[in-house]
Amino acid sequence: MPPIVIVGSGLAGYTLLKEIRKRDSATPVMLVTADDGTFYSKPNLSNALAAGRTAATLAGASADRLAADLNATILTRTRVTAIDPAAKRLHSDGGELEYDKLILALGADPIPHGLVGAGAPEVLAVNDLADYAVFRRAIGGRQRVAVLGGGLIGCEFANDLAHAGFEVDVVHLGDWPLERLSPAEAGQRLADSLAALGVTWHFGRTTQRIEPAADGYRLALDNGQTIATDVVLSAIGLRPRTQLARAAGIPVGRGIQTNSLLETGVANVYAMGDCAEVNGLNLPYVQPLMVQARALAATLTGVPTEVAYPAMPVMVKTPAHPVAVLPPRIGAAGSWQVECGDSGVCALHLDIRGRLQGFALTGSETGRRTTLVKALAA
Incomplete structure (x- = not known):
């Protein structure tokens, strides 16, 4: 039986692989990556100087170590050049690869x-x-x-x-x-x-x-x-990698378009992480990626599970003045109500009935985020 194939060795690809193995230790899984497959956490790149970390010390487990630990095949230095959905086959610079289910965790490129x-x-x-x-x-x-x-x-x-x-x-x-x-x-x-x-x-x-x-x-x-x-x-922004999907006839918008099950418009092909546009939303942050990985791992191992995002504030790593933001939904009607103190700003986005839709907290006010997240959940 052909394996589940994950294309991409970033945080999305490896997190999905780990989540699959929590549920299923035996189903063949292959991860294909254009680089050397070393695990690292991309969010740490923007504060590594203060942490005293170099590229070498940011690097985690090697592809060989992860392949052994996770009972998976990891193909490094292998670039996927085309997808043939009808044949359930990938073309790569290392030859052709068959898949049972295909997950595109391709990431994004700098604009x-x-x-x-x-x-x-x-x-x-x-x-x-x-x-x-x-x-x-x-x-x-x-x-x-x-x-x-x-x-x-x-x-x-x-x-x-x-x-x-x-x-x-x-x-x-x-x-x-x-x-x-x-x-x-x-x-x-x-x-x-x-x-x-x-x-x-x-x-x-x-x-x-x-x-x-x-x-x-x-x-x-x-x-x-x-x-x-x-x-x-x-650092002007990132653009989801959609070229491979587009060439294969997989629908793309800002990202590779999926439904709540992370299914694309082509059978047996899924997308997640920075490259994915899930129900119209491209959320290039860590917490959405983790939610997606858990849901998709369940789906791939026999329990169809839709992505259901909790309230997910984004923490900006600026120790000079910390920031926690949870923007309102796109198109949400309302306005910002702002209170400024000596050590921080608390901005709440409220609808016309005074209901909380989002927030932006800075400095000492970031300590309120847990309470506000609970209020949004309620």
């Missing part, structure tokens, strides 16, 4: 930065452990780092770099950080706290050009301002 100039190829992005190793080498012995993007990952890297003593410039198109997740008061409090740590903000701006200079690089912003820096890190 292209779009910069021009001779320095454009030197702009870095950190999307995996290998990228982080390159980034650590690039900042060694340097002092100045420019971060493109003030979203969640950009803020976490800015905090980590500034804490480590780097001069950090953040260029952000929005008027405050995390503007897609929180109201202005909460975002501004985070911005002020990072500024106190040494971060220089450039709000409402985009970077247009990067050129090498004798002492590093010069970034040209859309208002004519220039920034001198040694290293440029792009």
Whole structure:
């Protein structure tokens, strides 16, 4: 009998494999990955400097160790090039592979930065452990780092770099950080706290050009301002990997589209993690991924289980000023009610009847998240 095949060795793929083995120790499972299959936790990449961790110390178990521990076949350095759903077969640069059930846990790619100039190829992005190793080498012995993007990952890297003593410039198109997740008061409090740590903000701006200079690089912003820096890190967002699915005729939108069982529009093919769009939602965070893995493992081992998300606040790893956010549902009618204290901001998103729909907490107010999550659940 052909195996269950998982494509992708990120947190999604390995978590699913582990959840399957909790329920079923014998069904053949194969995991296929284009890299060396070393396990690591991607969320740790954006605060590894403060933790004193290098790429080597972030690396966990090897593919060989995991294959033995989990009674699975793990094919490393094997890139899947096409899916043939009718034949239930994968084409890869290592040959053809049959599957019984196929799970796409492909992750996401950094959005292209779009910069021009001779320095454009030197702009870095950190999307995996290998990228982080390159980034650590690039900042060694340097002092100045420019971060493109003030979203969640950009803020976490800015905090980590500034804490480590780097001069950090953040260029952000929005008027405050995390503007897609929180109201202005909460975002501004985070911005002020990072500024106190040494971060220089450039709000409402985009970077247009990067050129090498004798002492590093010069970034040209859309208002004519220039920034001198040694290293440029792009953190403007991620785009789900959908190319493989699209080429196979699997429906895609923002991500690979699935229902609550994580089934795609093609029989015996599932998707989960950063590449998946589950009932119209692409949630590239750890907690949704864990919920998906548990549900899908149950489904694949004979107990069809729909994904049912609890209230899932996102914790932003910015020790200079912690942030916990749980945005309201897309399209939810209501408004932010904001209270600002000396040590934090509490913003509640309420509907017209005063019912809680989401929250954004900063600083000391993050301690209220458990109570608010319970209120939302009720």
